[in-house]
Amino acid sequence: MASSMVHVEHVTKTYPGGTQAVRDLSLEIPEGEIFTLVGPSGCGKTTTLRLIAGLEEPDAGVISFRDRRIVDIAQRIFVRANVRNVGMVFQSYAIWPHMTVEENVGYPLKLRGVSRGRIREQVAATLQLVGMAGMEKRPAPLLSGGQQQRVALARALVYEPDLLLLDEPFSNLDAKLRDQMRVEVKLLQHRLGITVVFVTHDQVEALSLSDHIAVMNLGELQQVGKPELLYQHPANPFVRDFLGKTILLRGLVSARGADGQVAVGVRGADDCVLFARGYDIRGFTPGQEVNVAIRPEDVELVAGEGIGTPTSAIGGTVEARLFMGERTEYRVAVPDQEPLLVYGRREQMVDEGGQVWLRPHGQNIAVWPA
Ligand SMILES: Nc1ncnc2c1ncn2[C@@H]1O[C@H](COP(=O)(O)OP(=O)(O)O)[C@@H](O)[C@H]1O
Ligand SMILES: [Mg+2]
Structure with a gap:
């Protein structure tokens, strides 16, 4: 420096x-x-x-x-x-x-x-x-x-x-x-x-x-x-x-890895386990209630009609669609969670009331005490 x-x-x-x-x-x-x-x-x-x-x-x-x-x-x-x-x-x-x-x-x-x-x-x-x-x-x-x-x-x-x-x-x-x-x-x-x-x-x-x-x-x-x-x-x-928008998901710690990562089962989505990192890793134990934080651009939105359940995805229903120009924002209702604000690609529109899958990806998933 x-x-x-x-x-x-x-x-x-x-x-x-x-x-x-x-x-x-x-x-x-x-x-x-x-x-x-x-x-x-x-x-x-x-x-x-x-x-x-x-x-x-x-x-x-x-x-x-x-x-x-x-x-x-x-x-x-x-x-x-x-x-x-x-x-x-x-x-x-x-x-x-x-x-x-x-x-x-x-x-x-x-x-x-x-x-x-x-x-x-x-x-x-x-x-x-x-x-x-x-x-x-x-x-x-x-x-x-x-x-x-x-x-x-x-x-x-x-x-x-x-x-x-x-x-x-x-x-x-x-x-x-x-x-x-x-x-x-x-x-x-x-x-x-x-x-x-x-x-x-x-x-x-x-x-x-x-x-x-x-x-x-x-x-x-x-x-x-x-x-x-x-x-x-x-x-x-x-x-x-x-500094920016966050999607917060409620979950339970299912395991702690030796590398400092924590596996978290997302509430309301039986199949979805996320691997997250904590700023202070010492505090997390299996069974603990936590919040998982993801930036909206790290969540992929997939139209749900007519496809099977993708792996490690969260199912939801579009409550409102907001066309923003460069992207579309969706307010998605998810079981056992607060409604989430998710970004969708412009070329793939989902109607209000439509079923969607949310797939978190990337390395920047963080876990916080609930
Ligand atoms: N001259 C002053 N006399 C008394 N209180 C002040 C004065 N200037 C600022 N404050 C108070 O100090 C705090 C910090 O103010 P300030 O530094 O102006 O914040 P910011 O620039 O981040 O908005 C605020 O609570 C403000 O009301
Ligand atoms: Mg000022």
């Missing part, structure tokens, strides 16, 4: 009034990557970003940039925000409406006493970078949402910060523009090689944009890892359900 750009150690932050927004948080943010903090609203993402930026002071803990201590509460060290060389785009990115694009983007340089000629050069180069070359003189009110977003990004990048902090920067954009900006931020990060800490509550944004993800809930870190790892091997049900 690359060396770390930001190191957060045992940081806690309580706001006046008593809300503990961040609890004993430790993070290592590698240099030159996009590192994403994701979690539901109120879990402490913005607070964490503001602690890194120096806009909030923690109650306890240490924050370092590379090997330099920026904050150490026990040692009474606190480096002020304006000398941390961090660029930040807030959720409400608020560019100044009475200024042109050039004045907006050049403002941080003006504050730093940079000469006019140099400001002009830097602004032009940064606008080029965010895809707004030549738009210097445009008044801010005449920009579209996406263009305003780019100006906010340019303003955060113009003084060449070591670290770029982005707090839900796309939340005010419509879905199409959000998809486009996501790709652009990724390309921009590749070009600049800058370290980006990205905050979002959107799991798709987190999965698609990040080199590493930290999932937070109620001020506490849940799991850190690469997107694929978190999606395939979530450490707890919170991470599992936050």
Whole structure:
């Protein structure tokens, strides 16, 4: 792994009034990557970003940039925000409406006493970078949402910060523009090689944009890892359900294998035994009630009319069919289970009321205590 750009150690932050927004948080943010903090609203993402930026002071803990201590509460060290060389785009990115694009983007340089000629050069180069070359003189009110977003990004990048902090920067954009900006931020990060800490509550944004993800809930870190790892091997049900959809099946442990796998008989489907892995395997014993978790894309839906019982399949009845364009989703009633939401292929439609078989496959079946 690359060396770390930001190191957060045992940081806690309580706001006046008593809300503990961040609890004993430790993070290592590698240099030159996009590192994403994701979690539901109120879990402490913005607070964490503001602690890194120096806009909030923690109650306890240490924050370092590379090997330099920026904050150490026990040692009474606190480096002020304006000398941390961090660029930040807030959720409400608020560019100044009475200024042109050039004045907006050049403002941080003006504050730093940079000469006019140099400001002009830097602004032009940064606008080029965010895809707004030549738009210097445009008044801010005449920009579209996406263009305003780019100006906010340019303003955060113009003084060449070591670290770029982005707090839900796309939340005010419509879905199409959000998809486009996501790709652009990724390309921009590749070009600049800058370290980006990205905050979002959107799991798709987190999965698609990040080199590493930290999932937070109620001020506490849940799991850190690469997107694929978190999606395939979530450490707890919170991470599992936050990062994507899950089909949960009730079952009984029938055997434990030496290799750490657990055989689970699915309730309501006599013939269906699934081989699943647990995050913490020690807890499972034969006869124990468990839940088996499978991602919907790992369950094959087969039309049931006129075929015999396939091996290790779960029989059910289609309650509702939802055509989604790229796929069709089926709500399937299964004996002794909650109704399941399953994906079907576009070329194979099953009518509502039709019989189907569900066949879980793949290596990523997980077992959890019921
Ligand atoms: N300035 C503040 N004063 C008091 N409580 C705050 C303040 N800012 C945030 N909080 C509280 O701290 C918790 C975490 O907030 P925040 O970091 O903004 O979460 P997120 O960005 O994940 O939505 C929430 O309960 C929020 O209400
Ligand atoms: Mg926030």
